[in-house]
Amino acid sequence: MTSSSFSDILQFFFMGLQRGCIYALAAMGFNMIYNATGIINFAQGEFVVLGGLMMVTLTMAVKLPIPLAFLSTTVFVTLVGIAMERFTINPVKHPTVLRLIIITIAVSIIIKGLAMCFWGKNSHFMRHFSSTETLDFYGATILPQTLWIIGILLLIVAGYIYFFNYTMTGKCMRACAINRDAARLAGINDRKMVMLSFALSAGIGAIAGIIITPIIQMDYARGALLGIKGFGAAVLGGLGNSMGAIIAGVFIGILEALAAGYISSHYMDAIALIILMLVLFVRPSGIFGSSEAMRLKEF
Amino acid sequence: MPNSILRLENLRKKFGGVVAVDDLNLVFNKGEVTALIGPNGAGKTTVFNLITGFVKPTAGTILFKDIRLNHKKPHAIAALGIGRTFQNVQVFSNMTVLENVMVGRHLRSRNGMLMSAFLPPMLRREENRIRASAQERLVLLGLDRYAHLPAGSLPLGNQRMLEIARALALEPTLLFLDEPASGLNARETMAMGELIHKIKSMNITVILVEHDMELVMDISDRVAVINFGRLIAQGTPKEVQLNPDVINAYLGT
Amino acid sequence: MKIKDYVGIGIVMAAVAVAPKLVGNEYYLGVLIFAALNCLTCTGLCLLMGYAGQISIGHGAFIAVGAYTSAVLTTKLGWSPWTAMGCGVILAAGIAVFMGLPTMRLKGHYLAMATLGFASIIHIVAVAAVDVTGGPSGITGIPRLQLFGFVLNSDTRNFYFYWGIVVAGLLLAVNLIHSRVGRGLQAIHGSEDAAASLGVNIAVDKIKVLVLSAVYASISGSLYAHYVLFIDPGPFDVMHSVLLVTMVAVGGLHNIWGAFSGALLLSLLPEGLSFLSEYLQTFDIRYRTDYDTLIYGGILLLIMLFLPEGLFEGLSRLLKTVFSLRRKWGGGLARHAE
Structure with a gap:
């Protein structure tokens, strides 16, 4: 292998990594709500879009410093997630999976509609967190923003591990995910856990949107595709398994970048979808899931 | 000597690390009412689910009149004439009471989608037959006056009856009842006992799981006791009641 | 039950017969023809969603399969529209079988995401496979349909033919619902375990109904292509699929007439909204068609929260309550008078 083709591959790897981190974060969001409620939140992609667009407004129009804008955007989208749970999921008296899924679809349409009203149909630029000067790395170039993305993903993963393993609330959430009735008997307020899961998954979605917007330029209509790619990662990693989702998300991102480089950029978006379909056909429990457990799940 | 209708040979089921059914050997006799009893979590419902194909066995054999049921799907097992009810009642609440029982006649006709969509006049006679025989089952169980109500609107006792009516519409030779009296009041429980007698007199073998011991001792010809997935005793109701192992399992020393 | 359905079909037929006279305007006739296409797709989708309890958020893709098969085969290979439509149906059915396979093994709503x-x-391919689909610029010059030498070249002719197909589609669906197969589907929705315990082959039946609904969608796609005579990827995006789900859910999941009225209502809604916007303009309020998405989403959410059985059942229940209240009131007043 010549050194130039090696640096090509490395370049695609970096490109894939930055997108893959976003899919990984979206997949984590899916998993949190799925574990707490057993439903797939079709508005997950909209959280990402909302995060990106809000960040654009706060940094480019309001001209807040980036850390402050980052924080306010995350809080804002988290509140949207909480509102979604309080006003559309919580009041449903006789929830069926079908009805809840349609409700999340409705919410996604509404968020998309609102985003179009407020931000219009154009893509929005946002400045990078730090300089846009690329760094050289064995012949490939890497943007500082990519390093930000990877770093923030790692921080979130660390936070995630800490939260679910070392805090009481996190352990309660895990208990609810494993057996809701038993958790309720043990005195855990499962309704509150559902709200928390929406808050966390909206917050994570927002962060994904914030960190990727400098690179992809956000517009109101991106939610569906981002969402379904994230879902692809979630399924590939084994639905409900967040560590699996992260690996799967990064994997899909890299594969996408390679496909864009070597096949055709037209079909780049189809890669994640084809992987999703393949997994559903061949091994619906994902790479890291157990098939016996999958059959019992009510999704 | 009564002849057997169903045999379980070294039946075993593991869920992950938990052994729910452990080398179970059991023979059920034709035409009898057999009760499967045991403390909560003893594996009774798992045995039902294994036989009716909802759960696949880890090892062992299930023989129904010399047919191996091990890897058959639930609908194929139903086609052999094995009916069942569920512990948590599962009536089709989106359909009327009559329609529920009509679903029970599903296997008694063969008409497919195209025929049903394009040539309904050809099916009218058969539809009438299905309706009539469903109506018959409702009369048998005293549910006929609710025929056109949504099944979900019935009280629990009637929903349990409806589940049985639906299973009877299958014309089974073997019927599994999973806790038929659970959640019923004293009067309804008595009616359930009479019904089970009636079903037995229709030449249907009945196997039930039940916690109401009075009912079990009253209606069963034989009783099998399971604990931790193992058979610990079997025999007539009298014999089982006097068995020290059984008393032990229930009282737990 | 059955009598109600025949009355319903009678009403639709009567309405179809008089509509062109009442409307009399080519533009609105066109709107009604598009409504017919949505009604046809939603009838099929309702069989899948409402009766078998399986949700598809990709039915726009089956429409696209029908439309593109018709367009490509008629313009590039010169086949007759009817043969092309048949090929579309076969292709859509084949894809549906393929899509349905994972659901054979799994519970629940994998089908939604698949x-x-x-x-x-499909949308990506329609945009990217320029050689076959014409890419973003689409395919032009699709021939009109001919029926026994009659060219469907006026909107009135198209209107009657298209609505005739809708009525036929409704009739078939109603027949199916009140048959062994239909009861089996409803049973699957009610409880998969109980249905299986009564001998319903749930895996196969789910695939069958998915195929049937895909066939409805594919036919509606072919009809679309032969009406507008030009197709591009625009109308076949995911949003259209979501809109179809909205139509079925708003009208009523569990009732074919609900889905039908939902499709009709939401197809006419944009016209209603443009009326409204003219009216609002007199008050100096500017309404933009951009708000349509928001309104669809809002309607869907409100219906799912407060009238989960849909407008059709919800309204008929409301009417019943009103009537029984009036009877009570009437009785009360009569007693009072005594």
Whole structure:
């Protein structure tokens, strides 16, 4: 292998990594709500879009410093997630999976509609967190923003591990995910856990949107595709398994970048979808899931 | 000597690390009412689910009149004439009471989608037959006056009856009842006992799981006791009641 | 039950017969023809969603399969529209079988995501496979349909023919619902375990109904292509699939007439909204068609929260309550008078 083709591959790897981190974060969001409620939140992609667009407004129009804008955007989208749970999921008296899924679809349409009203149909630029000067790395170039993305993903993963393993609330959430009735008997307020899961998954979605917007330029209509790619990662990693989702998300991102480089950029978006379909056909429990457990799940 | 209708040979089921059914050997006799009893979590419902194909066995054999049921799907097992009810009642609440029982006649006709969509006049006679025989089952169980109500609107006792009516519409030779009296009041429980007698007199073998011991001792010809997935005793109701192992399992020393 | 359905079909037929006279305007006739296409697709989708309880968020893809098969085969190979439509149906059915296979093994709503993924793939292919689909600029010069030498070249002719197909589609669906197969589907929705315990082959029946609904969608796609005579990827995006789900859910999941009225209502809604916007303009309030998405989403959410059985059942229940209240009131007043 010549050194130039090696640096090509490395370049695609970096490109894939930055997108893959976003899919990984979206997949984590899916998993949190799925574990707490057993439903797939079709508005997950909209959280990402909302995060990106809000960040654009706060940094480019309001001209807040980036850390402050980052924080306010995350809080804002988290509140949207909480509102979604309080006003559309919580009041449903006789929830069926079908009805809840349609409700999340409705919410996604509404968020998309609102985003179009407020931000219009154009893509929005946002400045990078730090300089846009690329760094050289064995012949490939890497943007500082990519390093930000990877770093923030790692921080979130660390936070995630800490939260679910070392805090009481996190352990309660895990208990609810494993057996809701038993958790309720043990005195855990499962309704509150559902709200928390929406808050966390909206917050994570927002962060994904914030960190990727400098690179992809956000517009109101991106939610569906981002969402379904994230879902692809979630399924590939084994639905409900967040560590699996992260690996799967990064994997899909890299594969996408390679496909864009070597096949055709037209079909780049189809890669994640084809992987999703393949997994559903061949091994619906994902790479890291157990098939016996999958059959019992009510999704 | 009564002849057997169903045999379980070294039946075993593991869920992950938990052994729910452990080398179970059991023979059920034709035409009898057999009760499967045991403390909560003893594996009774798992045995039902294994036989009716909802759960696949880890090892062992299930023989129904010399047919191996091990890897058959639930609908194929139903086609052999094995009916069942569920512990948590599962009536089709989106359909009327009559329609529920009509679903029970599903296997008694063969008409497919195209025929049903394009040539309904050809099916009218058969539809009438299905309706009539469903109506018959409702009369048998005293549910006929609710025929056109949504099944979900019935009280629990009637929903349990409806589940049985639906299973009877299958014309089974073997019927599994999973806790038929659970959640019923004293009067309804008595009616359930009479019904089970009636079903037995229709030449249907009945196997039930039940916690109401009075009912079990009253209606069963034989009783099998399971604990931790193992058979610990079997025999007539009298014999089982006097068995020290059984008393032990229930009282737990 | 059955009598109600025949009355319903009678009403639709009567309305279809008089509509062109009442409307009399080519533009609105066109709107009604598009409504017919949505009604046809939603009738099929309702069989899948409302009766078998399986959700598809990718039915726009089956419409696209029908439309593109018709367009490509008639313009590039010169086949007759009817043969092309048949090929579309076969292709859509084949894809549906393929899509349905994972659901054979799994419980629940994997189909939702699989169909959504499939719809996105179809859209990407429609845009990217320029040689076959013409890419973003689409395919032009699609021939009109001919029926026994009659060319469907006026909107009135098209209107009657298209609505005739809708009525036929409704009739078939109603027949199916009140048959062994239909009861089996409803049973699957009610409880998969109980249905299986009564001998319903749930895996196969789910695939069958998915195929049937895909066939409805594919026919509606072919009809679309032969009406507008030009297709591009625009109308086949995921949003259209979501809109179809909205139509079915708003009208009523569990009732074919609900889905039908939902499709009709939401197809006419944009016209209603443009009326409204003219009216609002007199008050100096500017309404933009951009708000349509928001309104669809809002309607869907409100219906799912407060009238989960849909407008059709909800309204008929409301009417019943009003009537029984009036009877009570009437009785009360009569007693009072005594």
